[in-house]
Amino acid sequence: MITEKIRAAAKELLEKGEVETVIGWERGTFWYNSTPVFISKPEQADRLVFDDFCANNLAKYLLDYRNADGKIAVFVKGCDARAITRLIQDNQVKREKVYLIGIPCTGMKEAPKTVSSQDVAGLPLLAKCQSCATPNPVIYDILLGDPVPQKEVGNRFAGVEALEAKGADEKYEHWGKLFSECIRCYACRNVCPACNCRECAFDANGLNWLGKQNNLQENQMFNMTRAMHVAGRCIECGECERVCPMGLPLMDINRKIIKDLNELFGSYDAGLNLEDRPPLGQYKLDDPEKFM
Amino acid sequence: MSLNTEALPKSQEVTASPEAAPQPWEPRIVGFACNWCTYAGADLAGLSRLQYPPSIRLIRVPCSGRVNPQFVIRAFQRGADGVLVAGCHPGDCHYSTGNYFTRRRFLLMQRLLEYMGMDPRRFQARWISGSEGPKFQQTVTQMTEDIKALGPNRKMRDVE
């Protein structure tokens, strides 16, 4: 049903020449892998699919189409749409050059342990979808299907609060062990729509913010600096945690920043509407200064 | 990256300062001082001969808004036992809005450092104006005592 709508929409857009390319998902290696696909001809539209494994956030691919002549169509779930809003706010994507096809999303599933078991229903939701606060896209040109009811999401900061309650050494032990696992493959940075710099500060060879070695200190510097850089920009799409080969709980860091931002500077969720400006890009005269 | 991690640094605080060392251990505090207020306040403390422990090294920046949270992490990495970021009182900033951003950045940064396991007393941010020499003296003295109690910093430190 949704897949047919998707294919129809893509075919129509391409036939009418309204868009140059359509970015969606297609079936990957196994039935539980869906992978991004870039369609430019109507007949390719039948490769498109929308199932329980389309976890990839397609928004960031628009950065590769900055100099494209025509418009680009992209399928956006709830989280992806917030990423689009952020990319527009960061002047990396022009709204008029993008055609957004919104898909209300009921949450994506974990991959099964074995290939054979075809039962989808039994699979648990991805961690990032369990605490999803925006199943319906906030920005779109057309919406395929009617909006999905907002799920009752528990306290999304539960994990953070549990960690905050620990003592200093316990916390250092916890993060120290995790960060020494990090292999600095930068998958979290390259998948993140908030990390949309032209060239990352860590890649500039002149500016040695970060050493190339892989030890605990450089990993701490990388992860903490990235947390501060995406502060106010992270839309909690959870992709960084999903793609980390070492399974590090990166959202515990981003959610801590979001919790603090809300407590300190007033409630703010990134990417919900176009007019917002990231909290660190502005100030109020009566900002708190507890420890000043 | 399994095998060759340097031994994870012992994270418990060394309470008593090591007596064996001939010189009693002097904490090393890196201070970022805004040129118009805190640096002037420190100058005033000097002019008025207000004594304070020689543990702080001030780095002059045009405005506390120039201090990048990454400098603070780098300082701890390279062995600082404490970091102080100080600037003008909100409203006094020579560049009118510099310290409003400092306030936001370092309110967030201190909580992140604390969340990562760093003892909050090791990172301080203060408003010290050009005429508050005594406040500069008290801040440094207080911070030195706190950090002496905490002992040398082992966390986030390059284990060479």
Add this chain to the structure above:
Amino acid sequence: MTQVLRAENPVSPLVPVVGKIIKIVAEKIDVKTFHVSTPEGEKPFTPAPGQLGMLSILNVGEGMFSITTQGPNHLEFSIKKTGVLTDALHEAEVGQTVAVRGPYGNGFPLDFCKGKDILFIGGGIGLAPVRSLINYAVENRGAFGNLQVIYGSRSPADLVFKEDILENWPKVPGMKVDLTVDRGDDEWKGNVGFVPAFIEQLAPSPDGDKVCVLCGPPIMIKFCLQSLAKLGFKDENIITTLEMRMKCGVGKCGRCNIGSCFVCLDGPVFTLAQLQKMPPEY
């Protein structure tokens, strides 16, 4: 076809030995030639013409440079000021400690060149790698046929190795040196014009299986190849050197690959024929 010269290496090929700058010759405003030898005054290693060496200032960085020539107990590197390391080198003085490792790369195919006439073409700093072969040919004059050097630079002030090109080489029997500059000045008596045009003007004949060794900025090489093709030079007889980012220098770190060959190990010297077979990714 490329015979490989290897010098033994005490420890890992990646760990340099300590050396010292014993002499600095300012070729022109942004090019200097550094004479390097070990603290004991010997040659760190004996390279073949056309081979490379990894030169570094310990607390600055490491870079791969062609060894322009060598003396009995020193190596010479001619280096243009382009980056962090080269800046530091240009500000260094005689006595500065450096670290050097090598030799790397395949060097010029000496056997292939022996007994033939050789045409050397250099553009700007491109003359540096070629000079190692020229000096080798001059020392073993008998082993080679006629030698001709066509060398051009932007202006007379930009000419490098002035001592060689103006005094030494013209005196060598059977060796001709033709110089050109893009823009002359009032004292300049020689030819004015780009190297490719100058080649066509001199029209050296390709017969006798003459070998042509060609180095210079990519844009110059592109047009020179056209001129040489017009004059009938065969692809296998045209030799050039490539420049890539190199880290290990021993074909292991995977950085300087063009297709399956590593510029630092299988190059930097390639014949035009080889280049045409390799993917155009350099």
Add this chain to the structure above:
Amino acid sequence: MRRVGVFVCHCGSNIAGTVDVERVAKEACKFPNVVFATDYKYMCSEPGQQVIKDAIKEHNLDRVVVASCSPRMHEPTFRRCLESAGMNPYLFEMANIREHCSWVHPDKEKGTVKAIDLVRKAAAKVVKDEPLQKSSIGITKRALVIGGGIAGIQVALDIADAGFPVTIVEKEPTIGGRMAQIDKTFPTLDCSACILTPKMVDASQHPNIEILSYSEVEKVEGYVGNFNITIRKKARSVDMSKCTGCGTCWEKCPTKVDSEFDMGLGKRKAIYTPFPQAVPNKPVIDRIHCTKFKNGKCGICQKFCPTGAVDFEQQDELITEKYGAIVVSTGFNQFDHSVYGEYGYGKYPDVITGLHFERLINASGPTMGKIKRPSDHKIPETVVFVKCVGSRDEAKGKSYCSRTCCMYTAKHATLVHEKIPGSKSYIFYMDVRTPGKGYEEFYKRTAEEYEAQYIRGRVSKIYQKGDKLMVRGEDSLIGRPVEIEADMVVLANAMVAREDAGDLARTLGISYDKDNFFTEAHPKLRPVETHTAGVFLAGACQGPKDIPDSVAQAGAAASKAIGLLSKTQMESDAIVSNVDESRCSGCMICKGICPYKAIDAKIITERIGGKMAERQVAEVNKSLCQGCGACTVACRAGCLNLLGFTNEQILAEVEAVCL
């Protein structure tokens, strides 16, 4: 490799006393890139600077570190020294081993270790310094004077005489300020109005001076030489062009209100000029008390106005003008001594302040110059003066001495003696301070010829007894309490800053001290400048002072402003932000951070993948940028760098200090 020279200063014994300077110089030689290090008694002295110049030539140094006092003091000095030695002045760093080291750390060993660290830090930073050039910017040859008191008028006149247009912005309906309220001026007792009003008239008639009375400064943008200032011309409800100042309106106006000018002792109408010699001599309608504005009735003044100048519909007008220099001369307030309940001010009408007394003795004052008690208008026989009310009193008032009370109290005693034959004056004092020319002689005459009784002691209580005021105090010279029956008591209140001084300072971007007086750039060396280039100070707004000092400061501030405006081009500082366009992604987060609106987007075209494409990047307007660096932290990719305080330099300092 860089060739760095390190020069350690003894500063006489200021540094050498508690820091082993020879050892610091010796250690400095071991730092990377340092090729020469020495120490000298006085680096900032002429021979000291010569040592630097010689060393630069002899060792062909390309960078210099001076370890001495605070860069806030001598950085410009040493930069000029480098320039004269033919070196770029920005290849230079200072290590503050005096204020931050020798003066505050008595332990010589630890002080020396810290000094060595500070020199290592400076050497590490100087290695990363790059030569910088100042860029030049145009100057608007026009000055703005805020506050039209005697100081403001004097500044305006001096600048105008130098040929530059000046605008005076005065909050009150007329210029003249505090001095207009005063009767006589010490020590020569010449009449204040006689020396002030000619100046006011000169100012109003000077072709180069524009007076905006009843106006306030709303917003200040821009920077030295290019200030854009928004001024709010408050609605006078009188059309200045039509009004001839004939006075019919304020004669006919039925509403009487306490006159602020007369400190509440006299009355004025709802439409009024504060005092007869007002400049501009055009009235203003007090919209709070005028019945027309309260309930729409009346409007008599409009009816009787011969030229129809009264216009109730007039609204505030905001104008924005460009100025090159600003002089602040907003004057002072009198200390509100209600905190001294024991003096009974407010309860006893006959306990008045110095300014009230000035209005009483003033010929154009409410009592036509006759000293009458405000309670029953009787001529007082015995007058008691109380000095240091609010001054030199950290507990309830101000810690500082207000400098002028001793002299004007002596003047008041003299006038009481002259105007009321047979009267007796008592003056309670702690000390008598007569620092000016002819001041001591004037005080001597008051005490001797005019038999003013000086009692050394503080007044503990004043209370009413019948129609007399009992002033109880203590005479510390004879160690006995004293009680005097007085008809009237005059309190010499302290001079304090205007209540809105803090807001004005924030608007101007200048700093102010704990008493809200504006902070001068340097108490001894730059008393009339502020840290904000292009903003100067004159008069009591910078600190308590009398008329001669105010006028002297006015002349100094005017000369500073003239010095600035006389230049055709002004060099803007080289410490500005710089964008690496190849790495900037055009997200423009920096634009919202910049307080000076110095950053804007620009479109560049470049060849990407074979075809030309346009891209937005940030661009810093070097003349607007003041070098605060807040944008550099907002830029995640690190493409924005502050020249002179680059990320690499500060990181180098952090690493050197943690070694």
Add this chain to the structure above:
Amino acid sequence: MKTVVKSKISALLDEIAKEFNLLVPTAGDGASKFAPYTSGGQVSLDGRTLLPPKDVFFPQTEKMYKFSTDGMAGSLETLLEAPKHQMLFGVRPCDVKSIHELDHVFLTKGFVDEFYQSKRDRTFLVSIGCNGPAEPTCFCQSMGVNPQESDAVDVHLFDLGSEYGAVAKSENGEAFLQKYASFFNEAEVQLPAISEFALKPDVEGITEKLQQMFDHPLWEEVSRKCLGCGACTYLCPTCHCFDISGRVAGNQGFKFRCWDSCMFSEYTRMAGGHNPRPSKKERVRNRFLHKLQYFPERYGDLLCTGCGRCLSKCPVNMDITNIIKQIREVELA
């Protein structure tokens, strides 16, 4: 064939740990990797580890030499200390082949990398065979690897269900089996059949075909979805690209080598800014051509042992087997 019951393995490991610095596959919290053996610790001998054994010989960060400068003078000292004898126990055949391929790179072609060699010569390899795909993404069989047995080791253990069949593959292996003979008993064994692989890419003649496909539009299509992160290269047992950099603190400092990825954007960027592989297309193409064409041309083996790690952890499911299939389907003019 000598066999050992699986239940006695931990006892055997305790013994070995006395003599060797024993490294075993562990699956504790976080990713599974080879880690020093602690008796009673978490040893997981089924399935393959997520992190390959390559960092036993080629660590992610490895100091090469330290130096000190003093004004213009300077000195340096190599930091090459040979590790105690170590044993890598429980390596899968696909990883054994990858180690063999790393040997090609680091030990041949005229230069020997001592840092690698010093570790490689002191490591006793014990491999365990698989009877089928350990993970759904395994495809070693199609890449010329016999999942049940590997040869380039000291001792190989066949997985016979409840016990292992041990075969010595080198003299050290023989000596090892003698030494620990008490743990083994002799038995006739029957190798179980190898179960079906889900992924069976056909690599026949792929190197030759790729030689004419440098400018084929396939690479543009394939590379679009790649994010340019380094996950595939850092998890790949055969990827060996490294960078050399240094750290300076005042007058002291050291030079180290660390893993680098050809997928990073600044990998081939030269000082002047010129970059022969500026965009994702060149970089993705280079990675697959290196594995399927350049390495075979140079060393004779495909630089992919079919372990499937890149396939399982790629954020966008970039599938080398699918790309091999697409290359196969391309008809050259």
